[in-house]
Amino acid sequence: MNDVDGSQLPGFANEPHLDFSRAESRDAFADALAHVQAKLPLNEPLVINGRRIETSERIKILSPSDVSLVVGESACAGQAETELAIDAAEKAFHDWAATSAAERANLLLKVAEITRVRRLELAAIEVFECAKPWREADADICEAIDFMEYYAREMLRLGEPLRLQPDVLGEKNELVRLPLGVVAVIGPWNFPLAIPVGMMSAALVAGNTIVWKPARQSPLILGEMMRIFEEAGVSEGVINYLPGLGETAGRMLVESPRVHMIAFTGSREVGLSILRAAGKVPAGQRFVKRMVVEMGGKNAMIVDASADIDAALGDILVSAFGYSGQKCSALSRLIVHESIADELIKRFRDAVDSLKIAPAWDPGCQVNALIDNDARVRVERAIELGCRDGSAIYIGNLGEFENRGHYVAPAIFEGLPKDHELVRQEIFGPVVIVLRARTFEEAIEIANDSDYGLTGGVFSRTPSNLELARREMQCGNLYLNRAITGAIVGRQPFGGMKLSGIGDKAGGPGYLQQFMTSRAISENLMRHGYAPVKQT
Amino acid sequence: MMSPLIEPALDEARVEAETRRIGREIFAGRDRLRAGWSGLAHERLGESIMEMVMGDEELRHGLLRFVDAFPALHSSDQIARHFEEYLAPEGKLSAGMAAAFHQLAHLLGRTHWLSRYPVAWSSRRAIRLLARRFIAGNTPEHAAARLNEHQQHGFMFSVDLLGELVVSESEADAYQCRYLEMIEQLGQWVPPPADPAGRVFGPHINISIKLSSLTARFDPIDVNGTAAAVMRRVVPLLEAARDNDVFINIDMEHFTYRDLTLEIIRRLLETESLRGWDGIGMVAQAYLRDAETSLESMLEWLRDHNQPMTIRLVKGAYWDSEVLWASQRGWPAPVLSVKRHTDAQYERMTRRLLAEHAFVRTAIASHNVRSIAHALALANEMRVPQSQFELQMLYGMSGALGRALVSMGRRVRIYTPCGEPIAGMAYLVRRILENTSNESFLRQASHAGDEERLLADPKETRL
Ligand SMILES: Cc1cc2nc3c(=O)[nH]c(=O)nc-3n(C[C@H](O)[C@H](O)[C@H](O)COP(=O)(O)OP(=O)(O)OC[C@H]3O[C@@H](n4cnc5c(N)ncnc54)[C@H](O)[C@@H]3O)c2cc1C
Numbered sequence: 001m002n003d004v005d006g007s008q009l010p011g012f013a014n015e016p017h018l019d020f021s022r023a024e025s026r027d028a029f030a031d032a033l034a035h036v037q038a039k040l041p042l043n044e045p046l047v048i049n050g051r052r053i054e055t056s057e058r059i060k061i062l063s064p065s066d067v068s069l070v071v072g073e074s075a076c077a078g079q080a081e082t083e084l085a086i087d088a089a090e091k092a093f094h095d096w097a098a099t100s101a102a103e104r105a106n107l108l109l110k111v112a113e114i115t116r117v118r119r120l121e122l123a124a125i126e127v128f129e130c131a132k133p134w135r136e137a138d139a140d141i142c143e144a145i146d147f148m149e150y151y152a153r154e155m156l157r158l159g160e161p162l163r164l165q166p167d168v169l170g171e172k173n174e175l176v177r178l179p180l181g182v183v184a185v186i187g188p189w190n191f192p193l194a195i196p197v198g199m200m201s202a203a204l205v206a207g208n209t210i211v212w213k214p215a216r217q218s219p220l221i222l223g224e225m226m227r228i229f230e231e232a233g234v235s236e237g238v239i240n241y242l243p244g245l246g247e248t249a250g251r252m253l254v255e256s257p258r259v260h261m262i263a264f265t266g267s268r269e270v271g272l273s274i275l276r277a278a279g280k281v282p283a284g285q286r287f288v289k290r291m292v293v294e295m296g297g298k299n300a301m302i303v304d305a306s307a308d309i310d311a312a313l314g315d316i317l318v319s320a321f322g323y324s325g326q327k328c329s330a331l332s333r334l335i336v337h338e339s340i341a342d343e344l345i346k347r348f349r350d351a352v353d354s355l356k357i358a359p360a361w362d363p364g365c366q367v368n369a370l371i372d373n374d375a376r377v378r379v380e381r382a383i384e385l386g387c388r389d390g391s392a393i394y395i396g397n398l399g400e401f402e403n404r405g406h407y408v409a410p411a412i413f414e415g416l417p418k419d420h421e422l423v424r425q426e427i428f429g430p431v432v433i434v435l436r437a438r439t440f441e442e443a444i445e446i447a448n449d450s451d452y453g454l455t456g457g458v459f460s461r462t463p464s465n466l467e468l469a470r471r472e473m474q475c476g477n478l479y480l481n482r483a484i485t486g487a488i489v490g491r492q493p494f495g496g497m498k499l500s501g502i503g504d505k506a507g508g509p510g511y512l513q514q515f516m517t518s519r520a521i522s523e524n525l526m527r528h529g530y531a532p533v534k535q536t
Numbered sequence: 537m538m539s540p541l542i543e544p545a546l547d548e549a550r551v552e553a554e555t556r557r558i559g560r561e562i563f564a565g566r567d568r569l570r571a572g573w574s575g576l577a578h579e580r581l582g583e584s585i586m587e588m589v590m591g592d593e594e595l596r597h598g599l600l601r602f603v604d605a606f607p608a609l610h611s612s613d614q615i616a617r618h619f620e621e622y623l624a625p626e627g628k629l630s631a632g633m634a635a636a637f638h639q640l641a642h643l644l645g646r647t648h649w650l651s652r653y654p655v656a657w658s659s660r661r662a663i664r665l666l667a668r669r670f671i672a673g674n675t676p677e678h679a680a681a682r683l684n685e686h687q688q689h690g691f692m693f694s695v696d697l698l699g700e701l702v703v704s705e706s707e708a709d710a711y712q713c714r715y716l717e718m719i720e721q722l723g724q725w726v727p728p729p730a731d732p733a734g735r736v737f738g739p740h741i742n743i744s745i746k747l748s749s750l751t752a753r754f755d756p757i758d759v760n761g762t763a764a765a766v767m768r769r770v771v772p773l774l775e776a777a778r779d780n781d782v783f784i785n786i787d788m789e790h791f792t793y794r795d796l797t798l799e800i801i802r803r804l805l806e807t808e809s810l811r812g813w814d815g816i817g818m819v820a821q822a823y824l825r826d827a828e829t830s831l832e833s834m835l836e837w838l839r840d841h842n843q844p845m846t847i848r849l850v851k852g853a854y855w856d857s858e859v860l861w862a863s864q865r866g867w868p869a870p871v872l873s874v875k876r877h878t879d880a881q882y883e884r885m886t887r888r889l890l891a892e893h894a895f896v897r898t899a900i901a902s903h904n905v906r907s908i909a910h911a912l913a914l915a916n917e918m919r920v921p922q923s924q925f926e927l928q929m930l931y932g933m934s935g936a937l938g939r940a941l942v943s944m945g946r947r948v949r950i951y952t953p954c955g956e957p958i959a960g961m962a963y964l965v966r967r968i969l970e971n972t973s974n975e976s977f978l979r980q981a982s983h984a985g986d987e988e989r990l991l992a993d994p995k996e997t998r999l
Contacts, residue, residue: 013866014866015866016865016866016867017865017866019792019865019867020756020757021756021757021791021792021793021794021795021796022795023795026757026759134757135757305608305610305614306605306608306609306614306618307608308604308605308608309608309700310700310701310703310962311701313701313703314701314703317703339610340608347703347704347707350703350704350705350706350707351703351704351752353704353705353706354703354704354705354706354752354753356753356761362758363757363758363761364753364755364757364758364761364762366753461601461604461605461608461618462605462617462618462621463621463622463625464617464621
């Protein structure tokens with residue numbers, strides 16, 4: 001493999017999304033959907049040590065948009081397969097860790113290139129498997145490409161030994177970075193390609209070997225991605241694709257004394273249990289496990305008295321109902337300044353009533369089906385609670401979609417007590433809680449009154465209030481006068497504070513180092529009082 | 537079946553010479569009219585505010601943001617606070633700002649600029665005057681007086697309803713109602729002009745609409761869904777317009793909406809109940825890179841469908857946002873990046889449209905004397921009938937220039953927006969942005985002198 005020359009590589013740039021106002025883009029996307037649909041059902045075996053392994057237990061994927069459509073199935077790793085996968089990763093580690101940073105970066109860039117060529121097909125798989133609408137699916141693939149391009153460049157930077165300061169004659173001090181070992185990457189289904197590929201490619205390019213467990217709800221897209229890594233030439237055992245259940249494969253990975261690090265994105269409940277389990281050090285484990293855990297949010301958007309309401313409404317809709325609210329960054333608490341609340345709520349209500357519920361493959365889809373029946377039941381229960389304990393501003397109607405898939409119509413509530421479960425807990429669905437504030441300061445207090453601290457937003461045209469928000473808002477990603485979802489690699493490194501997670505921001509300058517350890521090396525260059533002037 | 541015109545060979549040198557001659561005549565007419573006319577209070581004030589902010593980027597930026605936020609500010613305290621935060625951050629004024637205040641205070645007859653209530657009072661008044669310069673009234677009924685005035689001065693008009701962004705189907709319904717009302721009633725408020733010169737061809741009531749205001753979901757990703765939602769509301773509007781003898785122009789918005797807008801126009805023209813009616817107009821934007829290709833394919837379609845059409849040729853009102861959005865998305869900018877390339881493309885498109893005068897009525901919508909003079913020279917040279925050609929300008933931007941053209945016997949239509957101040961602010965900000973931009977013709981031509989440079993052929997000018 002040819003090494004990349006870091007100095008020749010163009011600077012990082014985001015992969016442009018498709019421009020769907022162009023007929024070519026729309027036609028190409030529709031063609032990709034037809035092409036993928038003709039290939040259904042898909043089948044993905046495990047990939048361990050480069051070998052494809054079937055299991056008798058299966059994970060079946062029905063399309064959330066229409067459960068009569070079988071999207072495919074994957075194998076489902078049990079205890080034996082999980083052990084095998086860890087073995088394979090452990091065996092592959094030595095050689096992979098010995099490759100140069102440039103070689104690993106090169107692999108990632110090559111994968112990014114193949115992904116770019118096949119982006120439409122990958123997006124189409126998500127449309128069927130996860131009910132991602134067109135734009136969201138396209139954006140997810142672009143983000144995956146961005147992560148690979150970004151971390152490849154980060155590795156070229158971090159792969160160079162760091163000359164430590166201050167420089168002293170007769171002494172050479174440098175910091176070199178080393179991979180950890182086996183990393184388990186446990187991904188979510190809501191950004192089915194971007195998040196798992198982001199975590200995995202960071203681990204990979206840093207020189208670790210990987211057991212890659214997709215979410216139970218979205219193994220197929222990652223099976224396709226696994227083939228792309230193989231096509232790009234990743235060595236056997238370096239990435240082991242292990243669809244399985246959280247309770248079995250997931251738990252084993254977390255508890256294994258041979259797994260050095262866990263990168264997880266998902267629910268708070270699972271995230272905290274992983275942190276607890278991984279905190280135990282069984283006999284024979286010679287390291288403390290590293291952890292990067294992203295666990296969601298209860299994100300607030302403040303609309304100030306001076307806000308541009310037209311602009312705010314558009315971005316509120318996108319933030320709250322994009323992918324039906326199934327984003328950890330999604331808007332869940334809308335905090336409105338009293339003086340504009342009535343007007344805003346009325347327009348918001350009518351706007352939500354105008355959203356189109358549809359299968360994700362319909363280009364007009366604005367509210368898609370939820371990921372599975374559990375999600376549907378959970379969100380329906382939340383809506384019942386809201387009706388019981390608060391006042392419903394809006395409860396949508398599913399119409400013809402009542403029994404086709406896992407659809408839930410949007411709902412908006414207000415008048416809930418501030419410690420009510422709907423005000424406190426993540427709902428992960430198309431439900432918004434409206435809270436009124438008498439002043440901007442009070443709005444910030446309400447926003448901060450949460451266990452979580454992932455995203456937050458403010459619409460205001462008062463410079464001093466925006467300044468106050470910059471200082472006071474307790475969230476990892478603060479968005480001023482714009483939507484609070486749709487973070488872009490490099491431009492908006494993503495990750496929360498408080499109970500939203502631990503770990504540095506994905507797509508930012510601190511992320512990759514978490515997958516590495518370092519060694520500070522100090523050499524005495526002096527011999528009998530003589531030392532070279534130029535110390536190399 | 538109309539056949540494509542074989543473009544007659546033109547005497548290019550003569551067209552160019554005529555362009556210059558007509559251009560000088562327009563300038564001279566403008567300067568004459570200006571000398572005897574000091575303008576209305578709001579025109580003078582608007583002029584001075586714009587003068588002040590030109591060349592002071594900080595002030596321009598602050599003013600635009602203040603104007604943008606203004607409709608949301610309800611108390612004097614709030615107005616004063618925002619005024620300070622935007623225009624006098626950290627409590628101090630730049631030298632340019634201080635001079636500006638002095639002038640503004642003088643204009644408004646106030647002297648205590650920096651105490652709170654006068655600040656609120658004066659800026660409220662200044663912004664109201666500024667808005668009045670570009671927006672004719674809160675409702676069409678209020679604007680009727682202005683429209684009648686236009687007609688008395690020999691102008692024609694097109695009315696535009698400014699409104700909030702439409703985010704719901706009920707708001708789209710409300711819009712449709714406002715348009716319907718206007719279609720049915722404007723004729724009563726504004727009777728046809730007594731027109732000695734016989735300059736009016738077709739309906740004297742002319743309304744401009746934006747298709748995006750007729751659905752909550754104007755999204756090019758879903759052509760059929762959007763078209764269906766828009767058609768449901770716009771077809772009844774057009775039918776009412778036909779029955780009331782009203783002309784409807786469909787404005788052009790951002791580039792992402794262009795192809796969808798053209799597609800809907802084609803579907804409208806094929807709608808059974810509207811067949812054969814020629815009261816619909818469209819817009820072509822010359823600042824788009826692919827403007828000529830797009831125009832060509834529309835002309836071909838119109839010819840194939842035997843469909844007469846009115847086409848307003850503009851440069852394009854969204855240059856700044858098109859450039860910003862494209863760069864944020866990593867897309868190539870859809871607009872040209874050099875101003876004179878837009879001007880040159882505008883001239884090529886003018887020629888293309890005038891050549892089709894057998895079935896295309898061309899509206900040259902510009903305040904640029906060179907662009908206008910070139911169109912006038914070409915129209916003469918190509919013997920375009922009066923009925924197939926008119927000039928258009930924006931309310932508040934035509935001034936002495938518009939009056940000069942009318943006195944030269946030209947047909948000039950004034951695009952006249954009306955609407956509530958909140959809804960109008962986006963429009964107002966666009967106008968201020970344009971009027972204070974370095975590239976703006978009006979700005980460059982605001983003082984006498986330099987006419988020859990301003991009349992130069994854009995395809996030859998080297999800056
Ligand atoms: C009656 C009427 C109706 C209109 N309707 C519409 C409409 O439906 N849709 C619409 O988009 N606009 C519309 N406009 C606005 C029009 O597009 C122009 O913004 C405006 O008329 C200014 O152009 P000008 O020829 O008068 O002035 P000029 O000063 O000659 O031209 C300014 C224009 O040049 C272009 N420009 C500026 N900088 C650059 C640059 N660096 N590179 C390339 N090009 C540049 C921009 O289009 C800018 O508006 C309308 C204008 C009128 C008069």
